[in-house]
Structures are given as C-alpha cells and as structure tokens.
Amino acid sequence: MEKNFYVTTPIYYVNGDPHVGSAYTTIAADAIARYKKTMGYDVFFLTGTDEHGQKVEETAKLKGLTPQAWTDVMAPKFMEMWKALNVNYTDFIRTTQTRHKDAVKKILKKVYDEGDIYKGAYEGKYCVSCETFVPENQVVNENHCPDCGKELRIVQEESYFFRMSKYQDALLAHIDAHPDFILPHSRRNEVISFIKQGLQDLSISRNTFEWGIPIEFAPGHITYVWFDALTNYLTAVGYENNPELFDKFWNHGEVMHLLGKDILRFHAIIWPCMLLSAGEKLPDKIVAHGWWTSEGEKMSKSKGNVVAPLDEVAKYGVDAFRYCLLREVNFGNDGDYSTNSIVTRINSDLANDLGNLLNRTLGMYKKYFDGKVVEGNKFEAIDETVKELYKETLKLVEHHMEKVEYSRALEAIWKFISRMNKYIDETAPWILAKDEAQKERLGTVMNFLVESLYKVALLVYPYMPESAQKIWNQLGYDNLDIREGKIEDIKGWNTLTVGHILGNAEPIFPRIEIEKKEDPLAINEELVVENPIGIEDFSKVAIEVVEIVEVARIEGADKLLKFKVKTGTEVRQIVSGIAKYYPNPEELVGKKVMAVLNLTPVKLRGELSQGMLLSTEEKKRIKLVEIDNSVKVGSKIK
Structure with missing residues (x-):
C-alpha cells in the first residue's frame, strides 16, 4: 500500500x-x-x-x-x-x-x-x-x-x-x-x-x-x-x-x-x-x-539575548544544534535556550554516550580483529536482553514520532545507546580477548556493538543527518547513502558480512569546554586583613548619627573647622581638619553625619573637640559620610 x-x-x-x-x-x-x-x-x-x-x-x-x-x-x-x-x-x-x-x-x-x-x-x-x-x-x-x-x-x-x-x-x-x-x-x-x-x-x-x-x-x-x-x-x-x-x-x-x-x-x-x-x-x-526563552528571559534585541542560529552552528556544529533544539524540550512546551544546558547535552549525550560507544567499539575491533568482521554465533542471555530493548526502542520511537514528540523519541534512542555502553562493561571484551577459547564469543560481542551502531545511526539520522552518515562511513559503509536507509531493513540482527572491513574511529562530537569567566562578585577566601580587630574592640567605639547645627572657621588654622552638632542627648563641639574640602562650610548646616562620641576630649588650636566626624577618602579627597535625613539623631551605628 x-x-x-x-x-x-x-x-x-x-x-x-x-x-x-x-x-x-x-x-x-x-x-x-x-x-x-x-x-x-x-x-x-x-x-x-x-x-x-x-x-x-x-x-x-x-x-x-x-x-x-x-x-x-x-x-x-x-x-x-x-x-x-x-x-x-x-x-x-x-x-x-x-x-x-x-x-x-x-x-x-x-x-x-x-x-x-x-x-x-x-x-x-x-x-x-x-x-x-x-x-x-x-x-x-x-x-x-x-x-x-x-x-x-x-x-x-x-x-x-x-x-x-x-x-x-x-x-x-x-x-x-x-x-x-x-x-x-x-x-x-x-x-x-x-x-x-x-x-x-x-x-x-x-x-x-x-x-x-x-x-x-x-x-x-x-x-x-x-x-x-x-x-x-x-x-x-x-x-x-x-x-x-x-x-x-x-x-x-x-x-x-x-x-x-x-x-x-x-x-x-x-x-x-x-x-x-x-x-x-x-x-x-x-x-x-x-516559545523559546534565552537564559530564562524573553528574547529581545534590546537585551542582546536573541539566539542567532548561524552563530550557534558556528560554535557547536549543525547536528549538535539540531539535536539540542529537538532534545531539550518536548515539542509543544515552551523551552529555554541556555548555554550551560546545551553544552552539557552535547558533552553528555553526544560526546560521552554516542561518541564514546563508536570510538570504543571501533578501537577494540581493530585491536582484536584488525578491523575485519569475524564470525560471531556464540550468543548468551545478555544478547537477548539487548534485542528485546531494541525492539521496544523501535516501538517507542514510532509511537512518539506519531505524536510528534521528538524529545521522547530521542530519549528512547539514548536509552538504547546507554544500554550498549553498559553492554561493553558487562561483557568485558578485554577479558574475553585474553582467552583463546572465548574468541568466538568475543566476535559475537563485537558484532553486536557494530550492528547496534549501524542501527543507531539510522535512528538518529532524521535529527542529525551528517553525523549519522559519518557513523556509517566509520563503520565501513561509506558506499551507502543513509538518506536511502529504511527502518524495515534494520529490524533483524546478525546481519554483518564476515570479512567486511571497518573504518577508523574519528571524533564526530568533540567535547565543548565553556570558557570560565572570572566572577566579579567572587570572594577572596585567602584574604589577609591588615591590623585586624575583634568584634569586642569594635563594640567599644560609640558611633552615632548627629546633626550639624553650626559651622565656623578657626582663626589662624586654615585646615580646621569647628562644628556644633546635636546628638541624641546634648550639643557638642567637634573640630575637624576638612576646611580645604568645604570652601562653603555653611552648606553643611542641617546635614546628618556620623560621629565617634566616646573619644577622649582634646583641644586643637585652643578649641575643645568632643568627638570625631567620620569621613571617606578617595583620591586624596575627604568627604563627610552623610546619613539619610529620615534617620533619627542619636541612632547608633552598629
């Protein structure tokens, strides 16, 4: 039909x-x-x-x-x-x-x-x-x-x-x-x-x-x-x-x-x-x-977070970009395009899972049989479990693609890929290779791995066409066009031709390394504090909010200003050497500033000073630390 x-x-x-x-x-x-x-x-x-x-x-x-x-x-x-x-x-x-x-x-x-x-x-x-x-x-x-x-x-x-x-x-x-x-x-x-x-x-x-x-x-x-x-x-x-x-x-x-x-x-x-x-x-x-967002935010030109497909292809390759779009979110749902998730997906699914399976298989076949397919008819129970999972995989892919669920179809394929990686560990070809009596079993295991990759290539072809063809090429089938491949032809097992020459393994999915940017907000855990004091020392200093009510110059002292400040309980006089930074000191009247109030009173140029006003220094410029007007006079600084 x-x-x-x-x-x-x-x-x-x-x-x-x-x-x-x-x-x-x-x-x-x-x-x-x-x-x-x-x-x-x-x-x-x-x-x-x-x-x-x-x-x-x-x-x-x-x-x-x-x-x-x-x-x-x-x-x-x-x-x-x-x-x-x-x-x-x-x-x-x-x-x-x-x-x-x-x-x-x-x-x-x-x-x-x-x-x-x-x-x-x-x-x-x-x-x-x-x-x-x-x-x-x-x-x-x-x-x-x-x-x-x-x-x-x-x-x-x-x-x-x-x-x-x-x-x-x-x-x-x-x-x-x-x-x-x-x-x-x-x-x-x-x-x-x-x-x-x-x-x-x-x-x-x-x-x-x-x-x-x-x-x-x-x-x-x-x-x-x-x-x-x-x-x-x-x-x-x-x-x-x-x-x-x-x-x-x-x-x-x-x-x-x-x-x-x-x-x-x-x-x-x-x-x-x-x-x-x-x-x-x-x-x-x-x-x-x-719809797609970018790093959790709606895409917009003003934010500069619009994902440009050609830029992504240049970074990761066309097949990796296609795979990530279709795998990252189930078709129908909104998705977020995040650099971290894309790189993780490429490294985990493509480089580690599929790429590793291909490289290990071809490497071992070359090592044990010089890359030439051998007879392999010594089967064990584990082989049947692989066949059953593969049969289930074909059903799941068909079901999900009928529902247009790309992500779930790919999930089913990757479950099979993961199983084949585990199959290597469970059958341990490197141990079989040491026993001449296990030579045919080794051939069976290696043939299962090659066949699984041949099948996987056709399964992933719709999503990653170039990579799928490369897998067939590396398996020695570079004379076959994967575009002509049919699922019907890959349903059975044990179809490899004895004597077929496998190709060489070359990385198809290189790992992506994210360039780590220095965090401007990172703390220095090795910080050395100069002249350290304990909290007990700091608590001895009484710092309060005071209001400047009067400012005057001190005759014969170009650097000094004398301030009358209102504290929470009285009026005090404080002398400060900031005159050259405030040419119009009367503008400071009414300002709320911070003052240390438990210093021992001293006389400067004959004027009594009953505390110290706190200031900042930047590029040799002194400036009083002003406090928001809504803060009450007498409030303690802790």
Missing part, C-alpha cells in the same frame, strides 16, 4: 530575518520528513515565505523599495538559512508566485460559489503586525493585540465576509472525531474552548492598501492576508494545476502542519472552515510548539 506524507512549516513573514523560532519549526519539519522516509513513506516537505499584506507594503515603503523588490531581498535569506541548517525541503513557496495567486483565486471562487462570501462593512480594531482583526472581547490593555501586544488601529471599510460561523458545529464535530487533529492535546482544549465562545464571520478583503491578491468578484478589493497565506498548503501540491500530485499528497496522504502556538487559531479554526466550505479534505494533524 502506498504511503504518502505531506509536512509543512508556516510560511514565514519576510519582514524579519529567520530566528531560532522559525529555525526550530523548520528543523522539526525536516526531522519528521526524514523520519517518514525511513519508514517507507513518499514525502513532500514544504516551507516558504508569506509576502503580502499591509505590514510588508509599509516596510517596503520605509526601505524605499517596491513590495516585490523588498520580498525579493528577504526570501533568499530564508533559503540560505535552511541550507545552513541542512534542511532538505521539497518545495519553497512564495505567495507572490503566479501558481499561488491562481490557487487563491480558485479557492475564493469555490467558497463564493458555495454562498459563503457576502458583502458587508467592517468597523473595528485591526493589528497590522499580526494581520488580523481583533474582536472587542479579545482586546487587552485598553487597545492592544492579545497576541503580540502592539497597539491596534481602528479600521472602517467596505469588506467581503466569509461565513465562518456556519462551520462552527462541523469543526467541533471533526475535532471530536479526530483526537490527534490538534497536538499537543492541551492546545486542542484551548481551541475547543475558543470555538465554543462562538465563531464570528471573517472579513476576507481589504480595500485600503494594494499589496495583495485581487479578488475577481470584488473589484477594488484584495484578499485578506490570512486567507491568502493559508492557501499556500494547497498550492504547493498542485491544487490549481496538478491534480495527480494533489490527489497523492493531499487527498491520499497524511497531512501535517507544524507551527508556533501564536498562530494556532488561524490554522485550527480559519483554515479548516475554509476547507470545509471549499469541499476539501482537512489536514490530519495541526501541531503547535511553544
């Missing part, structure tokens, strides 16, 4: 460069496309750019370009990024292409002929950033978009409406009949709750700007950007010009849309209603992933 699979990313807005969010969706789509190929499916993988709308028109104007010229600059940036991330898409669609304009015209006519489009007037609030109308009951913070938080515009214009409300019950029934239509299930519940609040008819035309696809039955109107954008999923598989391709991948294929949770409602509500009206099959799965 023919098995067809059609997976899509959203088409990305051309107003900004590709970022970690769009990279995440696209890598996820690439991984599941590659996985389905290993499962024997014929796969069509679509990505592309969304190039119409008011936001694009306004940005192009600011850049001094036509909208088409602006989109022609931006679209290649996405293609270049996906190439750098080893994304192997089937088709890249641009909504400015003729084929797409024809597809939009076709679906509009179908919906119109169905009686589901009518002329009216729209008056309400519109978010240019999200290209969406916002009902009054969804407006937040007086006049802001509930999705992006930006201020809304008031729009008043003639518009054509799609009778979306007509399909509320049919959509709810479809969701109910297909439990995995919206994944993860927590998002499904959100969508159901939203629909049950009551679907409103959707404005699908604009006449206040020009950058869009004209509506044939509505002169002067262009197609609302979401009605335009969503149709791209039909365009690419031949909706308007290739019925055979459309029949294969849409009508007789498993159709999966991957997207961020911020655009789930458009895909899980507007899009199915459009298809119901047009008489087309609904997609099989709409899967929404969460």
